[in-house]
Amino acid sequence: MQLSFFVFEAMPKNKKRLILNILLAALFFFILTGGSLYICAAEIYYSVLADLPEPTPEAMASLPESSRIYDRYGELLYEVHGDVKRRFVPLSEIPKALQDATIAIEDKNFYKHGGFDVLSIARAYYKNLKNQEIKQGASTITQQLARIIFLKRDRVYSRKIKELILAIQIEKRYSKDEILEMYLNNIPYGANAYGVAAASEIYYGKQVRELDFMECAYLAALPKAPSNYSPFGANQNALEQRARDVILAMHKTGFLLDYEKNYYLGQAKSEFTPAPVLIKAPHFVFYILEEIADKYGEAFVREGGLDIYTSLDLSWQKQAEEIVNEWGMINEKKYRADNAALVALDPQNGQIMAMVGSRDYFRPHDGNFNAATSPRQPGSSFKPYVYATAIANGLMPNSLLFDSRTNFAFANYGVDYIPRNYSGKHYGLVTVRKALAGSLNVPAVKVLVGVGIDRVIDLAEDLGITSLGNRKRFGPSLALGGGEVKLLEHTAGLAVFGNEGKRLPFAPILKITDKSKNTLYEWQPSKADQVVAPDVAFWINDILSDTQARQYIFGQNNKLKISDRQVAAKTGTSQDFRDAWTLGYTPNLAVGVWVGNSDNSSMKNGADGSVVAAPIWHDFMEKTLANLPKTQFKRPADLIDPPPAKYPERLVGEKPAVATKDFAALKSVLE
Template sequence: KNFYFHQALDWRAVIRAIFVNLKSGTIRQGGSTITQQVAKTAFLTPERTFTRKIKEIILAYWLEKKFSKDEILDSYLNLVPYGSNAYGVEAASQIYFAKSAKDLSLAESAYLASLPKAPTYYSPWGVHQGELEQRKNYILEKMSELNFIDQEEKIRARTAKVKFEPQSLGLIKAPHFVLMVKDYLVNKYGEETVTNGGLKAITSLDWELQQIAEQVVLEGAQRNTELYQGKNAALVAQDAKTGQILALVGSKDYFDVENEGNFNVAVQGLRQPGSALKPFVYLTAFKKGYAPESVIFDVPTNFDTTGWMPYQPENFDNLFRGPVNFRQALGQSLNLPSVKVLYLAGLNDSLKTLSDFGITTLNDPLRFGLSLVLGGGEIKLVELVDAFASLAQEGIRHNQVFILKIEDKNGKVLEKYADIAVQIADPQYARLVNNILSDAETRHGLFQNSFNLTIFPDREVALKTGTTEDFRDAWAFGYTPSFAVGVWAGNNNNAPMQKQAGSILAALPMWHDFLSQVFEKYPDKIPFKSFNEPEVVEEVKLMLNGQFIIQENNQSTTHSILYFVDKNDPLGPIPSYPENDPQFKNWEQGVKLWLLNHPEFFMGITM
């Protein structure tokens, strides 16, 4: 906007940049004009130092005296980096649109004009496509304000459908992982340093595991496409002992432009987890004094206490089992009992547990209710794998990493991995969850005909799956004491999969295939080890200890757990006025109706 009017420098921008840089102690803002950018691109190294900035200013004044504004602008358009090794607008036009710059439309030109500010960040093949769209529209708005285009041209360019050429990454391996690393480096060290500074990054990627993961995801997504119209999948594998990501596949095919293959679902995707969060809710309940033997009634129950809209969740098989204990409810992923467990554990306390385990996307308690335990929130695959890795480590969380060391061009170490381990949950409570999720006998009723996909010869593996409403997302998470892996299957556009393709059909086969191959080909990568047994604690309180039948007036009877337990003090005395709990009436009614409809189940018991 001011290029043709300033003399090499835009002093307002310089003063603003000086203020920001002095405050931070480093070069955070440049305040560079087009002339300065030509100077640093053509003549200077990429280090961000005050000395280089002074040289840049001197060179900019020299350029302004030596060349005309049009000549400087021409140099800028031929020198500036546009990302993907494209320097200059003509090279960028060929790479992104396969045409000469003189043949670009207004919309295409606006996209290219968006890139020099931050080529990697705004890359049309990257994860910030929404931000690229906003920057393109900003440029069109400025062009309109400065009368380079009229309103009609602006609106037409804003709404034009622009197709980018597929990205060519040549021989690059693990593209989602590599570009995730590059994105981190650019954000930390700047575009110039990453492009020209000779940085060397050593990552945690295990290429042997990555190859298996890519093959499994590609074949699994192809199978799901044919059978269920589930066109995409993602996988993350992590060393639970160190927090290091060993394999990461963000989609079935990075180059599948039609299905947004370049979008990294594993890291950027916000998807509903179905019942995959249940283990962390049960762990919260165990913290409060409940036990795997504690009894809860799996009976039709309305959880609404306002009279406005009934909330009556059902189990995956539409069956109700009557009294079940926490072990059965979690091991068989029963929905209705799990909603009750969330109520007993407390929504805020459960969200705190999830936050402690590294889930960053559920930080607004006002958004969630009892449906949270059935998937009423959005999470990232990479974070939930990290959470299960912390369960595997008995409540110890290691900082999740994918870069082990970064060196500059002279070999100076800029960053180096250091394991940071924090005990986020009592080992006893994590062991209780691990004991349930690794109990093959308990999970048998859930997986039935697919039970063989949940077990491995001579290996003890914990497993939790999740399926969202309308079969839009399918998940499988599993872990040994030292290794965790998670799989997602679905569609980027959130379209439901067909034929009721939930976790067992769409995600579990990929999860099992990946682990089977790793166990067979590289057994030393995942040591043979069983989970530690939890300490045996004798509960004495009714319902908590598995006993739910009592004698009243010489008759056998039973009640909901809220009759015996104050949810805010489960180990304390039996409530004097259980009816004061807002859920008591609904839960009691559910138990009464169950007994009326199943007299044979509790022969001789009355209410």
């Protein structure tokens, strides 16, 4: 102990001051975390902080390393950060509104603390203790700056100690304005922008000194989660709410008066210019960024120097974009349909091969809307789930259904519900095969009522549909697409039938390496879940690929036929022609197409799935399948064909209006 005292006394004054600061911070930290006070100062210094870097001006000017996203063959899709996306600007050129907004939302006590905020740390510790894990930090602007330049984002207490000590050192070495200047020049804002200068140019196409107040508020909203709040992503409402939070925080902190707060809250949201950056398959890229950010955290994706290899085939993607754009212009002119989306999957491994979220990502106002991942009503394309449920419960392709005018008020809370077929006609006694292949509405609703809404939703969710939510809101119209689904999930759900009833998780990412080329993740084939019996899957495939069975509705030469290939396909049109769909698959390719308007307004009458979506689907399938092996849907070896359909002696009434011979199969599920 005496020797330690003399060693301490012999140290230079700046070194003694550092150790005292370390002891003070460590003592405070360990009290909060319940750490042992038996740890001596030397052990803390040498074991935890010995490798702590000096926050010299040279070190403080260091930059994060960019991450890159590639297609499956190594073609660059997007660079998440690059040196050209950062430009230092002095604090004097950064609008005061942006400085104030950043302090208000990130660190309201910035000018009062000495590097860390005691109350914030205590509050965060309490919440972490309550959650039994480190979920919330309490980092000040100074701590964030230390972390950005020197530390990893590991959620461990040792990193927090280092962060805290570095913050103290930075506060000792630099003025508050210097710290704020370094912070605003290094913090990530998304879309390759590190620092406010790059962010201003990328998001607004102007110099940072030219930003108005609302633009400053929106920029200050981004650093918390740049991918999630990206102005070019799908979460526009979240970004708008975050910007409002910034304004409220500025008022609470004293940067805005009452009338100023009210004025700015009443302003229109900020208008962003399209990102002037090289990006291919942009909707897919931002989908990937959100996926990885959820797993590794925003900062690690932006700063970690990752190489991310995806499942996308850029040649398929370009082909999809060309076809969507070509038919999109035709549909807009003829049917007032201004948008379209397409996804392509490999049913055998779950890999996403192409994703077009809209006709033009860079189109003002709605180009960044990703229709591939947004819930829309599927119309009749939902019917395969209904019939698959019924077949699993005893109905067969040759079972007889009566297509007649029917009021389903008894299944609709007493409210009249009288669906009509798209053709306006009724076809009398029809087989299940003919009803599904021809997409007749009345038989589909009768089958749904027979098997029950819950069973149909159970199957849809087993197939990967996640958007149906509260089941109590659904009635018999669910059979005709009365519940919203996402194009990506819907395409994958139908693809399960083509994969013999086996479902695989999405596999959009094949490999991730860090800046040292260490492999962080590598996709491996996973065992599929058998969510549909092979015989049920085969009958759905057989019906949806039966070109003769659908001919009475769709005609002989329709866009659901693919040259020299066995392809299952289904169209759908939502009420008032708001959504038009065509989805289809082989055992080695599944493609889904949606056409409509981003604002959910109606297209012109007649803009049904077979008219506006099927041509897009058809052209992509023709061109893509030409380079893939020919496949057939596998028939289970023990499957026995049912006997030919026979007309029954009498028909059961409206509940559920199937032939008496087959009613017993459905009656059991009603009891």
